Amino acid sequence: MDVKARGCRGNVQSEEDPMDLRRGPWTVEEDFKLINYIATHGEGRWNSLARCAGLKRTGKSCRLRWLNYLRPDVRRGNITLEEQLLILELHSRWGNRWSKIAQHLPGRTDNEIKNYWRTRVQKHAKQLKCDVNSKQFKDTMRYLWMPRLVERIQAAAAATVNSTTTTTTTSASTTANVGTGQMVLTHGVISNDFGGVAQVTPSYTPENSSTAASSDSFGTQVSPVSDLTDYYSTIQVNNNPNPDYFQASQVGYSDHSSSLISPSGNYYNLGIDFQSMDQQNNLWLDGVDASDNFLNAEDVLFLQQQFNFNM
DNA sequence: AAAACGCTCAACCGCTACTAG
DNA sequence: CCTAGTAGCGGTTGAGCGTTT
Structure with missing residues (x-):
């Protein structure tokens, strides 16, 4: 599994904030902790999960990490043509309802679809000098x-x-x-x-x-x-x-x-x-x-x- | 070779909705 | 009903990487 952290915000280094909570990219060790905990206890109650798993992270951060990256059924790799077509179709129907759109693309996260839309689709709108919603x-x-x-x-x-x-x-x-x-x-x-x-x-x-x-x-x-x-x-x-x-x-x-x-x-x-x-x-x-x-x-x-x- | 630029995407933020006490 | 805690959503950011100059 490629757990190499890429972009991040906040504390990139291992310093902890005043609330003793880590931010920024996840380490391999943190990933293992989260995976192991969920494997034995299941998902849910993210705040308490974060504490019980020994993760100095917010529940929100744990949830996001799990759903967008660590979940076993997360599908990685390029968005396929079929997926592109479906995204365009569903977006024309529902607009920026990323999670709803993601439900129809198994293994794809709302974040991924949102990123696809912003980086690819909006880029073309920009090139055409028109609004993406026009x-x-x-x-x-x-x-x-x-x-x-x-x-x-x-x-x-x-x-x-x-x-x-x-x-x-x-x-x-x-x-x-x-x-x-x-x-x-x-x-x-x-x-x-x-x-x-x-x-x-x-x-x-x-x-x-x-x-x-x-x-x-x-x-x-x-x-x-x-x-x-x-x-x-x-x-x-x-x-x-x-x-x-x-x-x-x-x-x-x-x-x-x-x-x-x-x-x-x-x-x-x-x-x-x-x-x-x-x-x-x-x-x-x-x-x-x-x-x-x-x-x-x-x-x-x-x-x-x-x-x-x-x- | 290296500086500048552009792109990607993981992660954060703010907000709303939901739920339990 | 009210409040606090939690879940989830959409928007935004910026480090890292690849490409161009």
């Missing part, structure tokens, strides 16, 4: 990010199917079990038991996908269920530089109330020649980093224009 950004998530996640999940699923069989079809039916929010991918249609349905016609074949491969254009390890941020660089690597492969018509969330779609999808048909924009040198705008972005440069510029226009 309708524009929500539409972007709904009509751009989520369909792309779906597409990529499908690609990974198709790659998995191909790796176990000799068939080349991309229309495999796959069930992505994401907690209680089970999603079913069938012939390009994703649905979940929260009512959300997205249609995506597979255009992302294993042949042109590296999502099942082991590295991206930056030489870093990318699992089939890693972040979406290498999406476009992935395409480039696989000799499919056409940003138009993502067609607006391929995506149809069931309750279309807005028509905000990728500029590559020509949905707006504003006469902007997106394809010619910096495509060759893959320039990214306003410091937007291609290696960590779910939108490509065209999307970012287009959306920034739209947002600024509408402000």
Whole structure:
């Protein structure tokens, strides 16, 4: 178990505060004490637990440490694509109800989901110079990010199917079990038991996908269920530089109330020649980093224009 | 090589809700 | 009903680490 403490606040060293309570990162010894105590006595009554276990910590601190780190069923590692999709879906439904969202992602803590949202999702809102709670950004998530996640999940699923069989079809039916929010991918249609349905016609074949491969254009390890941020660089690597492969018509969330779609999808048909924009040198705008972005440069510029226009 | 910068995420804080006496 | 103790939630912070300059 990696018990190396990272960030912290308060007393980092072993000094104790006036109340004789420790703060800051947990030591291995403290972790063992807490684990052993809970193993024999169970959870609950955190303040008394802290005292009885010989931990000079607040009950609150013990509870947090247990729930977010030491619990045996805590799932560590990258948020998978399926989990990302579910987080976006549930957040659009419930907002910042992190613990409620976490209940649908087994092994994930509210803290982890909250961190994911703040570090990844809010970052993109910032790049687009719009508020994360704005309708524009929500539409972007709904009509751009989520369909792309779906597409990529499908690609990974198709790659998995191909790796176990000799068939080349991309229309495999796959069930992505994401907690209680089970999603079913069938012939390009994703649905979940929260009512959300997205249609995506597979255009992302294993042949042109590296999502099942082991590295991206930056030489870093990318699992089939890693972040979406290498999406476009992935395409480039696989000799499919056409940003138009993502067609607006391929995506149809069931309750279309807005028509905000990728500029590559020509949905707006504003006469902007997106394809010619910096495509060759893959320039990214306003410091937007291609290696960590779910939108490509065209999307970012287009959306920034739209947002600024509408402000 | 090293300084600067940016990102991640563990841990804390303040607050509210709940419960037992 | 009131109060104190506890549990849990969402927001915030900042050390450590990786990347860029």
